Amino acid sequence: MAGKTLYEKIWDQHVVRDNGDGTALLYIDRQLVHEVTSPQAFEGLRLAGRKLWRVDANLATPDHNVPTTDRSKGIAGIEDPISRLQVETLDQNCAEFGVTEFKMDDIRQGIVHVIGPEQGATLPGMTVVCGDSHTSTHGAFGALAHGIGTSEVEHVMATQTLVQSKSKTMLISVNGEVNAGITAKDIVLAIIGETGTAGGTGYAIEFGGDAIKALSMEGRMTVCNMAIEAGARAGMVAVDQKTIDYVEGRPYAPKGEQWDLAVKAWADLHSDADAKFDEVINIDAASIKPQVTWGTSPEMVVGVDQKVPDPANEKDDVKREGMVTALNYMGLTANTPMNEISVDKVFIGSCTNSRIEDMRAAAEVAKGRQVASNIKLALVVPGSGLIKKQAEEEGLDKIFTDAGFEWREPGCSMCLAMNADRLEPQERCASTSNRNFEGRQGQGGRTHLVSPAMAAAAAIKGHFVDVNELIK
Amino acid sequence: MEKFTSLKAIVAPMDRPNVDTDAIIPKQFLKSIKRSGFGPNLFDEWRYLDHGEPGKDNSGRPLNEEFILNQKRYNGAQILIARENFGCGSSREHAPWALLDYGFQVIIAPSFADIFYSNSFKNGILLIKLDADVIEQLFNDVAANEGYELAVDLENQTITKADGSVIKFDVDEFRKHRLLNGLDDIGLTMQHVDDIKAYEQRRSAEAPWLF
Numbered sequence: 029m030a031g032k033t034l035y036e037k038i039w040d041q042h043v044v045r046d047n048g049d050g051t052a053l054l055y056i057d058r059q060l061v062h063e064v065t066s067p068q069a070f071e072g073l074r075l076a077g078r079k080l081w082r083v084d085a086n087l088a089t090p091d092h093n094v095p096t097t098d099r100s101k102g103i104a105g106i107e108d109p110i111s112r113l114q115v116e117t118l119d120q121n122c123a124e125f126g127v128t129e130f131k132m133d134d135i136r137q138g139i140v141h142v143i144g145p146e147q148g149a150t151l152p153g154m155t156v157v158c159g160d161s162h163t164s165t166h167g168a169f170g171a172l173a174h175g176i177g178t179s180e181v182e183h184v185m186a187t188q189t190l191v192q193s194k195s196k197t198m199l200i201s202v203n204g205e206v207n208a209g210i211t212a213k214d215i216v217l218a219i220i221g222e223t224g225t226a227g228g229t230g231y232a233i234e235f236g237g238d239a240i241k242a243l244s245m246e247g248r249m250t251v252c253n254m255a256i257e258a259g260a261r262a263g264m265v266a267v268d269q270k271t272i273d274y275v276e277g278r279p280y281a282p283k284g285e286q287w288d289l290a291v292k293a294w295a296d297l298h299s300d301a302d303a304k305f306d307e308v309i310n311i312d313a314a315s316i317k318p319q320v321t322w323g324t325s326p327e328m329v330v331g332v333d334q335k336v337p338d339p340a341n342e343k344d345d346v347k348r349e350g351m352v353t354a355l356n357y358m359g360l361t362a363n364t365p366m367n368e369i370s371v372d373k374v375f376i377g378s379c380t381n382s383r384i385e386d387m388r389a390a391a392e393v394a395k396g397r398q399v400a401s402n403i404k405l406a407l408v409v410p411g412s413g414l415i416k417k418q419a420e421e422e423g424l425d426k427i428f429t430d431a432g433f434e435w436r437e438p439g440c441s442m443c444l445a446m447n448a449d450r451l452e453p454q455e456r457c458a459s460t461s462n463r464n465f466e467g468r469q470g471q472g473g474r475t476h477l478v479s480p481a482m483a484a485a486a487a488i489k490g491h492f493v494d495v496n497e498l499i500k
Numbered sequence: 501m502e503k504f505t506s507l508k509a510i511v512a513p514m515d516r517p518n519v520d521t522d523a524i525i526p527k528q529f530l531k532s533i534k535r536s537g538f539g540p541n542l543f544d545e546w547r548y549l550d551h552g553e554p555g556k557d558n559s560g561r562p563l564n565e566e567f568i569l570n571q572k573r574y575n576g577a578q579i580l581i582a583r584e585n586f587g588c589g590s591s592r593e594h595a596p597w598a599l600l601d602y603g604f605q606v607i608i609a610p611s612f613a614d615i616f617y618s619n620s621f622k623n624g625i626l627l628i629k630l631d632a633d634v635i636e637q638l639f640n641d642v643a644a645n646e647g648y649e650l651a652v653d654l655e656n657q658t659i660t661k662a663d664g665s666v667i668k669f670d671v672d673e674f675r676k677h678r679l680l681n682g683l684d685d686i687g688l689t690m691q692h693v694d695d696i697k698a699y700e701q702r703r704s705a706e707a708p709w710l711f
Contacts, residue, residue: 153707347517
């Protein structure tokens with residue numbers, strides 16, 4: 029019998045019952061909750077007179093709507109009354125149902141996908157869900173983690189389970205070593221450029237190969253975060269010593285004897301050598317250049333040394349029309365060198381790239397330099413209050429503010445512009461977030477996805493540039 | 501959830517690939533704490549010429565006349581045909597809520613994003629996957645015939661065209677069953693409370709750090 033993939037191992041450990049109709053009832057170990065996709069779920073429970081099955085499996089924080097500016101007035105300081113109501117509603121629901129919440133004034137508050145791992149609330153081998161597609165992030169810990177809709181949020185709250193059908197499995201192996209200046213973000217953008225945004229639909233992706241093993245936990249989270257941008261609900265990386273070292277000692281991580289037991293069990297959280305994947309994709313790490321997206325889908329990506337693609341060279345009708353629409357929206361002309369495209373705003377943050385390593389990478393580029401005069405706003409938004417504190421202890425905030433960046437409070441911010449941070453129509457942004465969809469960062473806004481170092485480099489130069497020109 | 505059995509309705513075409521949930525319902529409308537009322541803001545940025553905000557009266561807003569759903573011939577459409585990877589991006593269930601609130605009960609495309617697929621069925625929307633060339637023909641048929649209708653029958657898994665020709669489609673048995681009967685997932689799962697408790701007992705002995 030062939031061995032099992034990591035996905036199959038975690039799946040098998042969580043089957044409560046086989047429903048006999050192609051689905052299984054899968055046990056959920058952790059649910060993360062935020063203010064946008066939970067109010068209707070709590071309301072559903074209330075209307076049906078249901079309670080949470082296991083209150084302690086849930087952890088909540090407001091992140092999408094919170095302001096990144098002055099927080100001294102607390103919730104009352106949220107200017108938009110509808111945003112304020114949503115954050116207040118989360119507070120009320122968590123109080124009513126007894127869910128632990130890191131509120132807006134708690135230093136542990138932050139983006140759900142940053143605080144889960146930071147608190148040790150995400151552990152290897154767990155099933156993790158959240159009403160947010162970027163829940164795939166947590167797969168970096170050898171967990172099975174994916175985004176769900178609000179109906180499923182309510183289902184997990186009420187039953188601690190989900191009705192699931194098994195995904196197919198895909199291994200994406202990034203082989204060899206990456207070149208200088210290439211980060212996890214470049215790796216995952218290059219992967220999506222290869223697979224397309226629907227390439228992973230129906231699959232759980234395991235990322236492997238030397239270049240993935242060489243990444244820090246922060247880097248692995250960045251890669252898994254964007255699995256959903258390749259169409260896969262779940263992305264995952266096998267557990268190794270780095271995983272265990274990262275988790276050890278965190279507030280929600282097991283302690284003492286339980287820790288020893290857990291570490292022993294986690295040793296098996298990798299695909300067996302003879303496991304069969306439904307699909308295997310190999311990528312040569314050395315071929316990856318610093319990536320910049322040019323269109324309105326993450327698959328519309330090229331190396332910074334390349335040009336904006338020409339739709340005339342695309343044979344597929346639907347794709348060609350898609351390219352024309354994208355170029356039109358982005359205000360770009362085919363064959364323009366990417367490094368000649370100037371930007372108006374820079375955003376460094378989001379669940380993809382707001383961890384300490386991201387802050388350090390951007391600061392390294394910004395250090396001793398000045399934001400270019402054509403940049404209207406360069407924002408740095410750490411992923412949690414604790415990351416903000418750590419960055420400040422390392423003096424990174426000072427590097428940013430000296431260079432002309434704004435240093436903000438933690439939250440989702442301009443990744444999706446539900447709070448006050450947004451692009452104005454036709455403004456062009458170098459962004460470390462995950463989606464360059466039309467209107468994502470503000471109606472009419474034009475998003476180019478890049479790594480934190482590349483975003484900082486664009487801020488300094490005023491246009492896209494190979495970060496290696498600044499960090500040689 | 502409302503049950504879905506069959507529907508004969510006007511078809512509207514959404515002729516672009518990778519229609520994401522940000523386009524289906526832009527982020528500012530996600531601030532609502534309700535499940536209803538999203539229909540007037542479905543495809544808001546494509547549909548109107550000004551910027552939409554929650555609470556704004558949509559009736560007087562300037563319409564983008566070029567946008568497909570603003571064309572008179574598609575008034576009352578309840579079936580949407582679309583291109584590949586429809587519903588990609590964010591997991592927001594507000595997307596199917598908005599489509600349903602507008603009136604769409606069936607969406608036909610070559611492929612759908614996973615989370616959107618699951619969210620739609622949970623709200624009584626039938627998503628049908630067909631081969632790209634069959635979809636291409638539907639786009640042509642819709643373009644050529646004003647008031648073009650299709651008849652969808654879930655029980656028999658058929659789509660009947662105006663000329664009487666029939667297209668068969670596949671759907672997961674469990675999703676079909678739930679849709680035909682309008683079943684609530686939580687209620688169904690609650691029938692297996694003993695299994696959940698037994699699992700927890702076994703698992704907490706095996707992996708106590710998870711409990």
